[in-house]
Amino acid sequence: MTDSPRxxxxxxxxxxxxxxxxxxxxxxxxxxxxxxxxxLVEEIRALVRSDADAAAQRLGTMDVGTGxxxxxxxxxxxxxxxxTEQVHRAxxxxxxxxxxxxxxxxxxxxxxxxxVPAEEVAATARRLAVRPxxxxxxxxxxxxxxxxxxxxxxxxxxAETAAAILYGASDEGPANxxxxxxxxxxxxxxxxxxxxxxxxxxxxxxxxxxxDLYAExxxxxxxxxxxxxxxxxxxxxxxxxxxxxxxxxxxxRDGNPFVTPQVTREVLLIQHEHxxxxxDAAMESLINEVSVSRRLRGVSxxxxxxxxxxxxxxxxxxxxxxxxxxxEPYRLKARCVRAKLANTRLRLRQGTPHVPGRDYLGSAxxxxxxxxxxxxxxxxxxxxxxIGRLASVIRxxxxxxxxxxxxxxxxxxxxxxVVLGQLYGLVGEVADYHGLSRADRTKLLAxxxxxxxxxxxLDTPLTEPARKTFDVFGAIRDVQDRFxxxxxxxxxxxxxxxxxxxxxxxxxxxxxxxxxxxxxxxLIGFVPLLETPAELKAGGDLLDELLSIPAYRAVVSARGxxxxxxxxxxxxxxxxxxxxxxxxxxxxQRALRDVAHRHGVRLRLFHGRGGTVGRGGGxxxxxxxxQPYGTLDGAIKxxxxxxxxxxxxxxxxxxxxxxxxxxxxxxQSALLVTAPRQPAExxxxxxxxxxxxxxxxxxxxxxxxxxxxLPAYFWASTPTELLGALNIGSRPAKRPNTGAxxxxxxxxxxxxxxxxxxxxxxxxxxxxxxxxxxxxxxxxxxxxxxxxxxxxxSTFLSNVEMMLTKTxxxxxxxxxxxxxxxxxxxxxxxISEEYELTKREVLAITSSPALLENSPVLQRTxxxxxxxxxxxxxxxxxxxxxxxxSGAPGRAVATAPGGRRAPGDGTALERALLTTxxxxxxxxxxxG
Numbered sequence: 001m002t003d004s005p006r007x008x009x010x011x012x013x014x015x016x017x018x019x020x021x022x023x024x025x026x027x028x029x030x031x032x033x034x035x036x037x038x039x040l041v042e043e044i045r046a047l048v049r050s051d052a053d054a055a056a057q058r059l060g061t062m063d064v065g066t067g068x069x070x071x072x073x074x075x076x077x078x079x080x081x082x083x084t085e086q087v088h089r090a091x092x093x094x095x096x097x098x099x100x101x102x103x104x105x106x107x108x109x110x111x112x113x114x115x116v117p118a119e120e121v122a123a124t125a126r127r128l129a130v131r132p133x134x135x136x137x138x139x140x141x142x143x144x145x146x147x148x149x150x151x152x153x154x155x156x157x158x159a160e161t162a163a164a165i166l167y168g169a170s171d172e173g174p175a176n177x178x179x180x181x182x183x184x185x186x187x188x189x190x191x192x193x194x195x196x197x198x199x200x201x202x203x204x205x206x207x208x209x210x211x212d213l214y215a216e217x218x219x220x221x222x223x224x225x226x227x228x229x230x231x232x233x234x235x236x237x238x239x240x241x242x243x244x245x246x247x248x249x250x251x252x253r254d255g256n257p258f259v260t261p262q263v264t265r266e267v268l269l270i271q272h273e274h275x276x277x278x279x280d281a282a283m284e285s286l287i288n289e290v291s292v293s294r295r296l297r298g299v300s301x302x303x304x305x306x307x308x309x310x311x312x313x314x315x316x317x318x319x320x321x322x323x324x325x326x327x328e329p330y331r332l333k334a335r336c337v338r339a340k341l342a343n344t345r346l347r348l349r350q351g352t353p354h355v356p357g358r359d360y361l362g363s364a365x366x367x368x369x370x371x372x373x374x375x376x377x378x379x380x381x382x383x384x385x386x387i388g389r390l391a392s393v394i395r396x397x398x399x400x401x402x403x404x405x406x407x408x409x410x411x412x413x414x415x416x417x418v419v420l421g422q423l424y425g426l427v428g429e430v431a432d433y434h435g436l437s438r439a440d441r442t443k444l445l446a447x448x449x450x451x452x453x454x455x456x457x458l459d460t461p462l463t464e465p466a467r468k469t470f471d472v473f474g475a476i477r478d479v480q481d482r483f484x485x486x487x488x489x490x491x492x493x494x495x496x497x498x499x500x501x502x503x504x505x506x507x508x509x510x511x512x513x514x515x516x517x518x519x520x521x522x523l524i525g526f527v528p529l530l531e532t533p534a535e536l537k538a539g540g541d542l543l544d545e546l547l548s549i550p551a552y553r554a555v556v557s558a559r560g561x562x563x564x565x566x567x568x569x570x571x572x573x574x575x576x577x578x579x580x581x582x583x584x585x586x587x588x589q590r591a592l593r594d595v596a597h598r599h600g601v602r603l604r605l606f607h608g609r610g611g612t613v614g615r616g617g618g619x620x621x622x623x624x625x626x627q628p629y630g631t632l633d634g635a636i637k638x639x640x641x642x643x644x645x646x647x648x649x650x651x652x653x654x655x656x657x658x659x660x661x662x663x664x665x666x667x668q669s670a671l672l673v674t675a676p677r678q679p680a681e682x683x684x685x686x687x688x689x690x691x692x693x694x695x696x697x698x699x700x701x702x703x704x705x706x707x708x709x710l711p712a713y714f715w716a717s718t719p720t721e722l723l724g725a726l727n728i729g730s731r732p733a734k735r736p737n738t739g740a741x742x743x744x745x746x747x748x749x750x751x752x753x754x755x756x757x758x759x760x761x762x763x764x765x766x767x768x769x770x771x772x773x774x775x776x777x778x779x780x781x782x783x784x785x786x787x788x789x790x791x792x793x794s795t796f797l798s799n800v801e802m803m804l805t806k807t808x809x810x811x812x813x814x815x816x817x818x819x820x821x822x823x824x825x826x827x828x829x830x831i832s833e834e835y836e837l838t839k840r841e842v843l844a845i846t847s848s849p850a851l852l853e854n855s856p857v858l859q860r861t862x863x864x865x866x867x868x869x870x871x872x873x874x875x876x877x878x879x880x881x882x883x884x885x886s887g888a889p890g891r892a893v894a895t896a897p898g899g900r901r902a903p904g905d906g907t908a909l910e911r912a913l914l915t916t917x918x919x920x921x922x923x924x925x926x927x928g
Contacts, residue, residue, distance in 0.1 A: 009858065014088040017157060021080045021183075024176065028183040029073055040066070041073050048870045050702065054340065056814060059871060060878040068912040074868050075919030076186060079516055081865070082922060083150040087157050090653040091776040103621075103657070103664035104228040111232060116671050118233040124670045125229050127634035128661050133246035134209070134405065135641040136202035143193055144205060148632050149186045152648055169516070183609060186548055197756075199259055203249045203267040207274045209649045210245060210404045214278045214396060217655035218243065223393040225663060238374070238394035239367055243663060246637060247271075247405040253472065254412045254494040260468065261475035268407060268479050268487055269348060272502070275404040275523070276345045279366065282393050283338045289332040289389055290373075292382060299329045300376035306369070310336035313357040316343075330373055337369050344402065362484025363401035365436070370394045403487045409476060410492040410529070411469060412886055416504035419466045420445075423455045438498040442545070445503035449510065449517060449551040456511045473512035476524060485523055492566055492606075496528035497535055499545045499552075506555060517551045522558035527606060531568030533576045533698075536584040540591025547599040556601060564637070565592055566606035570747030577701030577766040582796055583694045587687075589631045597630075605746070606637040620658070622798070624665035626791040629676055632669040638662070643925065678789070686790055689782050697770030704765060704830060711742045713827040716820045717812075718753030719880055720745075722917055756920050758811045758873065759831060763803025768838030771845065780844075787845050797842060804839050805862060806849045806924065811873045818877050876916035883909050 029038045047055040059067070100106065103632060111121060160175045197205075222243060236242075237856055250267025253259045307329055311317060317332075317339050325332040343359035354361040370393060376384035421433040430436070436444065448455070462470060476488050493505050506526055509515045514523045528546075530539045543565065546552050556563050572581040589605060596603035609623070620638070640648065648658040676683060705708060715721065744749070747762075754761045774783055788791040809832055816828045839851065850861045886909065 011088075014085065017084045017088070020176075021084060021153070021179070022077060023469075024180050024338065025073070025077060025080060027180065028187050029161050032184065032187050033069060037069055037073065040070060044070065044871045045867060048867060048874075052810075052870065053873075054534055055394065055871065056341075056874040056877070059874040062875070062878070064879070064882075064908050064912050070877055071189070071872060071912060071915040071919050072191070074872050075915060075922055076183075077144065077190065077868055078865070078919060078922035079150055079186070080153065080183075081152050082647075082925065084157070085861070086477075086647070086651055086654055087154045088706060090158075090651050090657070091161070093657045100222060103661040104224055104667070106848060107664040107668040108228045108232055110668060111671055114672055121229065121232055121671060122234045122236075124634050124667065125242070126240065127232055127670070128240075128242035128600075128663070128667060129244070129635040130242060130666050131244050131246045131406075131637045132640045132659075133248060133408065133606075133637055134206045134401070134645060134660070135248040135252065135639050136199065136206075139268065143274040144208065145189050145765065146186065146191055147646055147650065149182055149189065151475040153182050154651055156182070183581065188743055192914055199250050199256075199263050200266055200270060203247070203270050203874045206247055206249055206645075207271060207404065209645060209655075210400070211274055211278055212652065213245070213649065213655055213659075214404070215281070216398050216652040217659055218399055219392050219396045220656050221659045222394050222399060224660065226391070226395070239371065239398050240395075241398050243399050243659065245400065245405040247407050248410060248639075249407075251407040251409040251488070253415075253469075254410050261471045264407070264409070264472070264475050265479055268403065268483055271404045271407075272348055272483060273403045275400060276341050278400065278404070279397060279402060280338055280341050282396065283334045283341070286334045286373075286390070286393060287331050287338075290334070290377075290385060291328060292330050292377070292385075293327050294329055295327050297382065298380045300372070300379055303329060303333065303372045303376040306372050307333050307336065310340075314343075330377070333373055337366065340366070340369075351482075360402060362486055363397060363403075364484075367394060367397055370397065397773060401484075401486055402855065403483060403903060406486060406490075407488050408490045408492055408527075409472060409488060410494055411472065411505070412494045412823045413496055413501035413504070415465075415469045416493070416501070416508055417441075419462065419470050420504055422457075422461065422462050422466050426460065427455065436499050441500040442498065442503060442549075445500055445507055446549045446551055449503060449507055449549075449916065452518065452599070454511060455507070470508060470511075471508050475513060477511075477512050477514055479589060480523060489524060490527050490564060491524050492527040492529050494529050495531055495535075496542070499542060499549065501554065502526050502528050502546055503549070506552065515555060517554040518556075520554065520558045522555045525559045525562065525564055526555065527566050529568055529672050530588060530610070531571040533572055533580055533584045536567070536588040538573060540595045541590040543592055544599075545596045547595070547601060553599075560602075562602045562604055563596060564604040564606055566608055566637075568608045570608065570751075573762055573764050574747045574750050577699055578763060578800065579697035579770050579796075580694045580701070583690050586628060586792055590628045593628065593631045602633065602635070603631065604635040604637065606639075608639050621661045621665045622791075622795045624662065624669055624671070626672075626795040627669060628792075629673045632666055632673070634666060634670045636666055643921075646923070649760060668810050678790075685782065686786050686793070689779050689786065690793070692774045692777055692779065693770035695770075696773030697766035698835060700769035701766035704761070704827070704834075705742070707830075709824050709827055713820060713824045714742060714753060717759070717815050717828070718757050718826060719876065719913065719917060720749050720753035720756075722913055723749045723752055752854055755924055756876070757815045757916060758806070758808040760803050761808045761831060763835055764800050764807065764838050765831070767800050768834055768836075768841045771841035772837060775844075777842065786849075797845065800838070801846070801851055803881055804842065805859075806834070807835060808866070809835055814874065814877050815880075818881055865923050869920065870917045872916050872923065876913065876920065879909065879913045879916065 021892070026038050026041070029041065044055060044059070057099055059070075101109070156175060156178055225242060226238075227234055241926050250259060250264050293674050310333070312321065315335055317335055321332065321335050325335065340359050343355075347354065356365075360366050372391065374386045374390045374394065377383070377390060391810070401868070412764075419436065424430040424433045430444065433441070456470075476491075479487055491509065493501050496502060506515055509524060509526075510517075515521060528539075528542065530536045530542075535542070543563070547556065547563070567585050569581065569585065572584060576584070592603055605627075607623075624632070624636070647654075649655040678686070707713075729818060754763075771783065774780075787797060788794070813828070813829075816825055820828070843851070846853075848854070850859075852862075887905075
């Protein structure tokens with residue numbers, strides 16, 4: 001399985017490594033399955049290049065067993081190509097770092113060139129708060145068992161390169177033997193999950209990455225940030241938290257019946273078990289390193305007193321250590337910290353109360369112990385260690401705490417109103433709570449929040465669904481008491497459409513003791529999630545109404561005058577198309593910025609971005625720099641999910657680069673993008689042009705999704721019925737009680753279906769109609785100017801160009817001609833017409849002869865991938881036809897929430913199909 005040799009070009013080394021792994025994979029196929037499979041692979045590859053119709057016919061008559069092996073072979077190739085590209089991307093970034101410095105160095109250079117005063121840099125650095133938030137959204141098709149072996153392949157490639165640098169050219173034999181062993185194991189590992197993961201399984205998967213980040217990438221980035229700021233004259237405290245991590249796993253209840261209050265507790269306990277182990281490892285490193293003797297250097301009275309107190313309270317610190325470390329106070333203090341960590345682990349397992357001095361509640365006491373050590377070193381000739389190793393440990397502990405990641409809790413807005421309807425019914429004051437207008441409901445809830453009476457008792461009778469929602473707030477109070485307040489900080493209200501939706505959640509939190517407006521108590525903040533174009537458009541008005549309610553304003557004051565708002569990319573795209581979604585989000589940010597400023601509140605935006613461009617994905621650095629001025633003053637949250645997590649964080653060097661580029665972009669934006677980058681008149685003109693583009697794009701997109709034949713076309717032309725059987729997430733693919741149409745289908749399966757068949761409608765549909773409308777209105781020169789000078793617009797077009805390149809309507813046509821009934825096929829004609837229009841309009845603006853003309857390496861990479869993708873598509877089409885003709889037993893997984901059978905228990909035919917799904921997902925670098 002090799003490509004034709006290439007010995008030139010910037011990607012020559014990458015191509016060489018992919019060819020090498022392809023050759024080794026071919027040897028594995030011959031060794032494991034016999035030479036005929038390898039011969040078949042080569043035959044199909046050659047046939048696809050020479051005669052696609054003949055290849056499709058050949059694959060269409062292939063037996064299921066052979067087809068499965070063939071699909072696995074191509075899928076494995078993609079996994080190897082992906083990990084090799086990651087390895088080489090990391091190497092390229094390391095070379096760039098050596099030559100030009102890292103992302104933070106480059107940001108510091110720009111800041112220095114602009115002459116930003118040190119005090120302004122220091123103020124922004126104090127506000128810096130970047131938080132990647134890991135979600136369990138099901139878009140990673142590959143199993144952890146597969147990913148871990150691919151990581152081992154990457155490590156082997158890197159070790160070989162490092163050895164070559166140290167010792168010169170060496171024999172590839174030993175490395176090839178190890179790689180061959182890994183490839184054999186990869187081939188013998190089932191890529192399909194046996195059953196659906198539950199939320200605790202998903203939590204363990206996220207912890208895999210968080211532990212790696214704790215051990216290597218995050219400390220490097222935090223140390224580099226401190227050094228970069230020092231280079232521009234700014235000293236930062238190691239206890240500051242410019243980078244932290246978040247999670248939705250175990251807290252995201254919206255549409256996931258498996259996330260219960262008990263699951264929330266279990267997930268946080270699992271996180272703490274691993275967080276405590278990571279902190280313990282950090283203490284062990286300090287014990288090994290900080291061997292300062294009081295015989296040679298003094299020690300502060302504070303540290304001496306603290307150590308004496310610890311030794312009295314911790315008899316479990318062994319006599320041996322008390323003896324051999326008697327004159328080594330830092331080592332002895334670190335051993336006391338380890339004893340407290342062990343006691344904390346025991347307390348959490350047993351559910352016993354916190355005992356100050358013997359265990360930790362949250363990370364504040366741990367950081368205080370470490371700060372005592374650091375201050376003592378700084379005052380006693382240990383300044384380099386104080387600002388070096390010990391400061392690094394404190395930064396890392398401050399970033400991760402004992403819990404690794406702060407959990408957000410999310411629930412649908414309507415769920416809170418269901419509870420309140422029942423509570424008010426029991427009180428007897430409001431006969432028809434659900435019949436109230438939004439304005440009346442807002443007035444009622446605002447007055448209730450300002451009052452002092454409780455609406456509920458512990459034994460208030462509620463229906464089971466309402467009880468589950470109500471009990472979540474009690475669970476938040478419980479976990480904060482057990483683990484510390486930092487474990488849950490935000491409560492997100494999905495589908496927020498009015499101020500009453502936010503007030504409803506606040507009122508239920510008050511009932512659980514989380515909020516008291518009279519005493520200035522708010523143990524959590526409340527986050528409206530704006531998900532549709534209408535809500536995004538009204539976002540500024542909604543925030544203005546909320547902040548004008550005195551009781552709610554008191555809650556925000558209690559949270560440090562910070563109001564978080566989440567922007568939903570996926571659902572707005574699904575409803576309105578990519579153009580209107582992106583433009584609505586951009587304008588919403590401006591409106592929210594202005595309202596927050598008017599009310600004297602700091603705005604923290606939470607970007608709910610998916611992996612694909614169709615769900616808000618794309619390069620993070622460019623996306624941050626493309627935000628409207630003044631929307632980033634240092635704080636930002638961004639979701640990370642599925643294949644994006646593995647792509648960014650599997651390799652430590654890439655994890656470092658991704659974290660650093662995000663921090664650098666936020667720092668750069670907060671300091672350098674504080675005023676409009678264009679004159680007001682220019683921006684008004686551009687805004688009006690984008691309005692024209694958006695309106696026409698919206699009409700075109702809605703004409704597609706409102707076509708009554710589209711649901712039948714979508715299900716017929718895509719393999720979306722199989723998504724549930726992949727077992728890649730605990731959350732159902734459809735929202736409950738939404739029937740078999742597309743309205744209740746979540747954004748992930750919506751993107752999944754279009755991507756698998758290479759139609760990729762969510763990534764570009766409507767863009768061409770929008771741009772053409774602006775051009776026909778005489779705005780062609782304005783569009784070209786916007787592309788040259790407006791970061792938002794150029795980033796938008798760049799992402800669309802990528803999606804157009806990944807779209808292949810010749811392949812899509814085979815799905816349509818084979819699987820879609822004749823009366824439904826005009827929909828494909830509509831898709832094809834819009835594709836050609838979009839491609840033509842984008843190229844006209846970029847003045848390029850072809851898509852990705854300025855990215856030849858990427859262009860070539862995608863072309864090579866197509867050679868391996870095409871057989872998988874042909875095979876999937878043939879298997880889908882056979883699958884459906886046999887009765888399509890898996891269709892129930894997608895069309896009936898909950899299904900009528902256990903997902904993944906299907907036949908060899910279903911297994912073969914799922915293997916093609918995995919392979920195409922790997923080849924396209926995303927699932928949904």
